[in-house]
Amino acid sequence: MDYFFNEEQQMVKDLVRQIAQDKVIPVRAELDEREEFPHEIIKVLAQSDLFGLFIPEEYGGLGKGAVELCIAVEELSRACLGVSTSYAANALGTYPLLLFGSKEQKERYLPDIASGRRLVAFGLTEANAGSDAAGIQTTAVKDGDDYRLNGTKQWITNGSEAEIYTIVAITDKSKGARGASAFILEKDTEGFTFGKKEKKMGIRASVTCELVFNNCRVPKDNLLSREGMGFIVAMKTLDQSRIGVGSQGVGVAQGAFEEALNFARHRVQFERPIIGFQAIQHMLADMAIQIEAARALVYSVARYMDSGAKEITKDSAIAKTFATDVAMKVTTDAVQIMGGSGYMREYPVEKMMRDAKILQIYEGTNQIQRNVICQSLIKEAARQGTKK
Amino acid sequence: MKIVVCIKQVPDTTEVKINPQTNTLIRDGVPSIINPYDLHAIEAALDIKEMMDASVTVLTMGPPQAENALRDAAAMGADDVALLTDKVFAGSDSWATAYALSCAIKKVGYDLIICGKQAIDGDTGQVGPAVAEFLNIPHVSYVSKFSSLNGDAITVRRLMDDGYDIVEVSLPALITVVRELNQPRLPSLKGKIRAKKIEIKRLNHTDINVPPKNVGVEGSPTQVKNIFAPAVKKDRRMLEGTADHQVEELIEALRCIRCI
Ligand SMILES: Cc1cc2nc3c(=O)[nH]c(=O)nc-3n(C[C@H](O)[C@H](O)[C@H](O)COP(=O)(O)OP(=O)(O)OC[C@H]3O[C@@H](n4cnc5c(N)ncnc54)[C@H](O)[C@@H]3O)c2cc1C
Ligand SMILES: Cc1cc2nc3c(=O)[nH]c(=O)nc-3n(C[C@H](O)[C@H](O)[C@H](O)COP(=O)(O)OP(=O)(O)OC[C@H]3O[C@@H](n4cnc5c(N)ncnc54)[C@H](O)[C@@H]3O)c2cc1C
Numbered sequence: 001m002d003y004f005f006n007e008e009q010q011m012v013k014d015l016v017r018q019i020a021q022d023k024v025i026p027v028r029a030e031l032d033e034r035e036e037f038p039h040e041i042i043k044v045l046a047q048s049d050l051f052g053l054f055i056p057e058e059y060g061g062l063g064k065g066a067v068e069l070c071i072a073v074e075e076l077s078r079a080c081l082g083v084s085t086s087y088a089a090n091a092l093g094t095y096p097l098l099l100f101g102s103k104e105q106k107e108r109y110l111p112d113i114a115s116g117r118r119l120v121a122f123g124l125t126e127a128n129a130g131s132d133a134a135g136i137q138t139t140a141v142k143d144g145d146d147y148r149l150n151g152t153k154q155w156i157t158n159g160s161e162a163e164i165y166t167i168v169a170i171t172d173k174s175k176g177a178r179g180a181s182a183f184i185l186e187k188d189t190e191g192f193t194f195g196k197k198e199k200k201m202g203i204r205a206s207v208t209c210e211l212v213f214n215n216c217r218v219p220k221d222n223l224l225s226r227e228g229m230g231f232i233v234a235m236k237t238l239d240q241s242r243i244g245v246g247s248q249g250v251g252v253a254q255g256a257f258e259e260a261l262n263f264a265r266h267r268v269q270f271e272r273p274i275i276g277f278q279a280i281q282h283m284l285a286d287m288a289i290q291i292e293a294a295r296a297l298v299y300s301v302a303r304y305m306d307s308g309a310k311e312i313t314k315d316s317a318i319a320k321t322f323a324t325d326v327a328m329k330v331t332t333d334a335v336q337i338m339g340g341s342g343y344m345r346e347y348p349v350e351k352m353m354r355d356a357k358i359l360q361i362y363e364g365t366n367q368i369q370r371n372v373i374c375q376s377l378i379k380e381a382a383r384q385g386t387k388k
Numbered sequence: 389m390k391i392v393v394c395i396k397q398v399p400d401t402t403e404v405k406i407n408p409q410t411n412t413l414i415r416d417g418v419p420s421i422i423n424p425y426d427l428h429a430i431e432a433a434l435d436i437k438e439m440m441d442a443s444v445t446v447l448t449m450g451p452p453q454a455e456n457a458l459r460d461a462a463a464m465g466a467d468d469v470a471l472l473t474d475k476v477f478a479g480s481d482s483w484a485t486a487y488a489l490s491c492a493i494k495k496v497g498y499d500l501i502i503c504g505k506q507a508i509d510g511d512t513g514q515v516g517p518a519v520a521e522f523l524n525i526p527h528v529s530y531v532s533k534f535s536s537l538n539g540d541a542i543t544v545r546r547l548m549d550d551g552y553d554i555v556e557v558s559l560p561a562l563i564t565v566v567r568e569l570n571q572p573r574l575p576s577l578k579g580k581i582r583a584k585k586i587e588i589k590r591l592n593h594t595d596i597n598v599p600p601k602n603v604g605v606e607g608s609p610t611q612v613k614n615i616f617a618p619a620v621k622k623d624r625r626m627l628e629g630t631a632d633h634q635v636e637e638l639i640e641a642l643r644c645i646r647c648i
Contacts, residue, residue, distance in 0.1 A: 011580045019574055049577040062577060 001292055003299050009068055012053070016072045019044055020079035028080040031205035032351050037161055038083050038205050045087060046116020054091060055098070059110035065306035066240070070247035070298055077251025078258075081355035082205025084251065086119075088244045089157035089206070092363070093120030095237040096166040096182055100225040105184065109164060121162035123153040123211050124234050131368050133168075133234065134177045138213060140169035145220055147171070147183065149213035152195060157362075159209030160194040163187045166237075167211070168230045180230025184222040191216030202354035235313075238363055242316040243305065245363050246298040249323035249356070250291060256334035256352040257287045263338045263347075274337075283337055287330045294323040314376035321369040324359035331356040389442040389539060389559075391433045392498045393466070394489055394519065395426035397450050397457040398509045411612045422457045425504025427464075427572035428565045432502050434465045435570060436537065443467045445496055449477060449488055455588055462583035463575030470496060470589040476600040477593070481608035482510065486518030488603050491596040493523065500542070501562040505530055516564035527562040528555050532569050 005013065023044050031038055045051060054069045055061025062068075069091060076084035094113055097105060112118040129135035138151025149169055153159075165185040172179035185192060195210030224233055261284055264275035274280050301319040305312050331353040335342035342349045360366045399418035407414050422430075433444040446461040448454045449472035458469035472492045480488065493501060501523075503516035513529070520527035533545035535554065546553040547566050557563075575583070593600055601607060625641070627634040642648045 007584070008581060011584075012577065015575060015577060015580060022574065044574060047576060048574055049579075053577070062581075 001296070003295070005067075005071070008064075009071055012064075012068050012071045013075060015048060016050065016075035017078075019048060019050075020075055024076065024079040024083055028083070028205070029345065029348065029351065031080070031082060033204075033345075035199065035204045037207050038080075038086060041083055042086065042116065042119065050087070051090065051116035052114035055094070055110055055114040059106055059114055061110070061114040066243055066302040067299060067306055069244060070302045073244050074247040074251040074254070074295075074298075077248040078255040080205060081248060081252050081352070081358070082203040084248055085203045085206040085358070086158060086161075088241070088248065089122065090120045090162075091244060092237065092241040093122040093158070093162065093164065093166050095240045096122070096224055096233050097184065099236055099240065100182070100229070100233050101184075105222075105224070109184065113164065118163035119158055119161055120164045120166070121156050121158035122237065123156045123159070123165055123167045125153060125155050127152070127154050131365060134180075134231065136168060136170060136180065138167070138169040139173075140171050140181060140183060140218070142171070142220070143217075146217045147220060147223070149183070149185070149191070149216040149218055151213050153211040153213075155198065155208050156211050157206055157208055159207060159211055160197070161207050165211065166224065166233075167213075168234050169213075171227050171230070175228065177231050178228050180234075181227045182224040182230045182233040183218050184224060185216070185218055189216055189218070201357065202351070203358050239313050239316055240305070242320045242363055243298060243302050245359055246294070246301070246316075246319040246323035249320075249325075249327035249359050250295045250298055252352050252356050252359070253287070253291045253294065253323075253327045253330035256331040256349050256356075257284075257291055259347065259349050259352075260284065260287070260334035260337040260342075263341065267338075267341075280337055283333050287333055290326040290330060294319075294326040298323050314373055317364075317369040317372045317376075320363070321366045321373070324356075325366060327356040327359050328353075389436070389440060389499045390497050391436060391442055391444050392493050392496060392501045393426070393429045393433045393444060393446045393461070394493075394501065394503045394515070395430065395446055395448050395457055395461060396423045396504070396507045396510075396515075397421070397448060397454040398423045398507055406615060411615065420453065420456065422460055423504050423507045423509075425506060425508070425565065425567065428567055428569050429502040429504050430461055430464055430466065431570045431572040432531075432534070432565055433500075434573065435534075436500075437465075439537070445470060447472065447489065447492060447496070449473070449480075449485060449492070451478075458588055459583040459586065460575065462586045463579040464573055465576070465579055468496075468589065469586060470591060472591045472596070474592040476604045479605035479608060480603050481610035482512050482514040482518060483609055484603045484607040486515045487522055487607070488593075488596065488598055489515065490519045490522035491598050492591055493519065495591070495596050499539075499559050501525075501560070503562065503564045505564045505566050513564070516562060520562035523560075523562070525560050525562060526557050527564070528557055529564040531563045531565045534569075 023041055050072055052061035053064050057063040073084050073088050076087055113120055124133055126136050140147040140149050167183045167185050168180055170179055171181040191214045193212045195212045198208040264280050265273055267274045297319045301315045334349045335353050338349055341347050397420045400421040401418055405414045436442050437444055444466045445468040446466040447470045448457055452473055455471055462469050506513035517527050528544055528546055530547040531544045532547040535543040541556055541558045543556045546555050627637050
C-alpha cells in the first residue's frame with residue numbers, strides 16, 4: 001500500500017528504518033535481557049534530529065506533525081517497542097508544554113528538548129489513580145513564589161532518565177477534578193527523588209519509575225496554563241499522543257509479521273515449507289489484513305489531526321484501540337506460526353508478544369478507550385437528536 | 389581550518405565482477421554507495437569541525453551519478469560538496485585520478501586532506517598518497533587515531549601490521565584513515581533536507597586547468613594485466629640489537645637467500 005507520504009515524510013521513514021536496522025535491532029535482545037535503558041540509541045536519535053520532529057522550527061525543531069511522528073514511532077517499534085516507548089514518552093511529556101506552555105516557558109525548554117539534550121517524562125498516574133486519574137493525591141500548595149509538591153507518582157516512563165517532567169498535582173482539593181494543575185519540574189530540584197524502578201514483562205529497554213516529591217519546591221513560573229487546568233492539560237495531551245501508541249501497534253505487528261513470514265517460508269515439516277499449509281497461509285493473510293487496516297486508520301487519523309481538527313478524542317481512541325488490539329493478536333499469532341522457535345528468546349517474536357501487551361494498557365486501557373468512544377457516540381447522538 | 393575529504397562512489401558489493409576481456413570492473417546493475425572507508429574520512433572531518441573552527445568540503449571524481457554520494461555526505465554534515473566530472477576523465481587510473489583530484493583540491497583550497505585507506509572496488513590504496521605527492525605535501529596513511537590537533541600540526545596514530553606509529557605531521561598534510569578511527573554518524577533529518585537542495589559544484593577539466601592528455605585513458609600509465617589476491621607470506625624475522633648489528637645481520641640474511 002502507498003500512503004502517499006511526501007518527500008520529507010519518506011526521508012523520515014528511510015532514516016528511522018536505517019537507525020532501527022543499524023543501531024536498534026543488533027542490541028534489542030540484550031537491552032531486553034539486561035533491562036537496560038538505550039542511552040546510545042537515544043544519542044543517535046538526538047543527532048539525527050528526531051527529538052525535534054514535532055517541535056516548531058522557531059524552537060529549533062522541524063515543525064512536523066502527527067504523521068511524521070507516527071512514521072518515526074512505527075519504524076522504531078518495528079525493531080523494538082522498548083526503544084520506541086522511551087522515544088514516544090518524550091513526546092508525551094512535551095505536549096503539555098507545546099499545547100499550554102507560555103512563550104517564555106517554550107523558549108526555556110523546547111530548544112533543549114528538540115536537540116535531544118534533555119529528555120522528558122509525563123507524570124500523571126499514582127498508586128490509587130490509574131484509569132481514574134481524577135483520584136490523584138499528589139498536592140501542590142502555594143507558598144510565596146513557589147509551590148510545594150508532596151506525593152508519589154507511579155510507573156512513569158523515562159523517570160530518572162528524563163531531565164524535564166510534566167506533573168499533574170492537586171492545587172485545590174475542594175474543587176475535585178477542577179482542582180488539579182500541571183507543572184514543569186526539573187531533575188535535581190530539591191525534594192524530588194526517584195523511588196522504585198519497576199521490573200516489567202516487556203518493553204524492558206524503557207525505564208518505568210516512581211517519582212517522589214517531599215516538600216519539593218517548584219517556582220510559580222513553572223505552572224502550565226492556569227491553576228485548575230491540570231486535567232484539561234492531561235486530557236488534551238493524551239488526545240495528541242494516543243495516536244503514537246496506535247503507530248507503535250502497527251510497527252510491532254509489522255515486525256512480528258515479517259519474522260513469521262520469513263520463518264514460514266524456510267521451516268520445513270512434512271517435506272515442505274510450512275507456508276505451503278493453508279492454515280498458515282490464512283493466518284498470515286489475516287495478519288496482513290489487520291496490519292494494513294490498522295495502518296490505514298492510524299495515518300488517516302494522524303492526517304486528520306494535522307489538518308487542524310479540534311475534536312480528535314474519539315478518532316484517536318478508535319485508532320489506538322484497533323491498532324493495539326491488532327498488535328496483540330498479530331504478535332501472538334507470529335509466535336504460533338513459529339512454534340517452539342517463536343517461544344524461544346533466540347527469535348525476536350516472544351519479546352514482541354511480551355512488549356505488545358503494554359499497548360493495550362498504557363495511555364488509557366483499551367477498556368477506557370471504549371468508554372471514551374461511546375461517550376462521544378452518545379454526545380453525537382444527542383446532538384443529532386436535538387437537530388431532529 | 390579548511391578540510392577536504394575525497395570520497396569515491398563504489399558498487400555496493402565486496403564481490404565486484406571483472407570483465408575478463410577488458411580486465412575492467414563491471415559496474416552495471418550494482419547499487420552505488422560511498423566507499424565505506426570514506427565514511428570514516430567524512431566522520432573524521434566532521435569530528436574536527438565540532439572541536440574547532442573548520443569547514444568541510446567533500447570532493448569526488450566520477451560520473452554525474454556520483455552526485456548521490458555527495459548528497460549523502462552533505463546529509464551527514466559536509467558544508468560544501470564538489471563533483472569533478474568530465475568525459476575526458478573516463479578511464480583514469482589511480483595516477484590520473486590522483487592528478488585530477490590534486491588539481492581540483494588546489495582550486496578549492498586546503499589545510500588538511502582526508503582520504504579512505506583504499507577503495508573497496510579498486511583496492512589500490514594509491515590515490516591518497518599520490519594526491520599528496522602531486523601537491524608536494526606530507527602524508528600519513530592508515531590513521532587509526534587523532535592524538536592532537538592545532539592549526540599548524542596534527543599528531544596521529546598510524547596502524548602498522550604489528551603495532552602502531554605515533555606521527556606528528558605539519559599542515560598542510562594528507563591522511564588516509566582506517567575503520568578503527570571512528571564510528572561514522574548516520575545522516576540527520578535536517579542534513580537530509582538540506583542535502584536535497586544543496587548546490588553541487590561541478591568542475592570539468594578546464595575549471596581545474598588540466599590538459600585532457602594528462603587524464604583519462606591517455607593520461608593513465610597503468611595497464612592492468614591480471615588481477616589476483618597476493619599470497620600472504622607469514623615468515624617474518626624481526627632483527628634486534630644496535631643499528632650496526634642489525635645491518636650486519638640483514639646483509640648476512642640477504643646473502644643467504646642470494647638477494648645480494
Ligand atoms: C509500563 C508502563 C508505563 C507507564 N508510563 C506512564 C507514564 O509515563 N506516565 C503516566 O502518567 N502513567 C504511566 N503509566 C500508567 C498507565 O497509564 C496506567 O497503568 C493505565 O492508565 C491504567 O491504570 P492502572 O494500571 O492503574 O489500571 P486500573 O485503572 O487499575 O485498571 C485495571 C483494570 O480495570 C479496567 N477498568 C478500570 N476502570 C474501568 C472502567 N471504568 N470501565 C471498564 N474497565 C475499567 C482497566 O481497563 C483494567 O483492565 C504506565 C504504565 C505502565 C504499565
Ligand atoms: C580491476 C580493475 C580494473 C581497472 N581498470 C582500469 C582501466 O581499465 N583503466 C584505468 O585507467 N584504470 C583502471 N583501474 C583503476 C581505477 O581507475 C581506480 O579504481 C581508480 O583510479 C581509483 O583507485 P582505487 O579505486 O584503487 O582507489 P584507492 O587508491 O584505493 O582509494 C583510496 C582513497 O582515495 C580516494 N579516492 C579514490 N578514488 C577517488 C575518486 N574518484 N574521487 C575522489 N576520491 C577518490 C578515496 O578517499 C579513497 O578512499 C582499474 C582498477 C581495477 C581494480
